[in-house]
Amino acid sequence: DADVTQTPRNRITKTGKRIMLECSQTKGHDRMYWYRQDPGLGLRLIYYSFDVKDINKGEISDGYSVSRQAQAKFSLSLESAIPNQTALYFCATRKTDEETQYFGPGTRLLVL
């Protein structure tokens, strides 16, 4: 079984709709991250969380919100989706005393 899972893997939605992307991990890591990947731009950080009570904005948090429901679960919400939020979304996890981040398989989101 995969250590970091994301659901859904693919999603098509319409402008203005609220959607939620979910991430779960069995690695026991306390730090979790959400990134988006766009062609030619590389991965960019949206939000990150050190633990359940700690949420921090990344470089492109506008239009997004997150919820850390438990150590193992970190959800990303688009309150009112817009077409330029069409992208690949990745969740990542990291152990506090290590530097390496481990990524999930991604969610491909299309906003029409």
Next chain:
Amino acid sequence: EDQVTQSPEALRLQEGESSSLNCSYTVSGLRGLFWYRQDPGKGPEFLFTLYSAGEEKEKERLKATLTKKESFLHITAPKPEDSATYLCAVQASGATNKLIFGTGTLLAVQP
């Protein structure tokens, strides 16, 4: 401004033809440099972490090296299954969570 630049953007090799991918970086104090492999439609897969200039790490046909300004990913006698996008990322010493990614090198190895 912290920045990562990867070159070339794309590289096509014949099976067995060794080559190197470059990752140049400017960062205010390097905490770590990371190499990932990404296959189409999948998440980045961790390959290596390098922490200081002069450090080298190897895994099968891949070898990563680090200097004060750049890192190289050497691919020796590549096989078609090595075809993927290779991503480089750096973490600055003052930003304990932010990874700055390059845009990647798309490697195609032809049989």
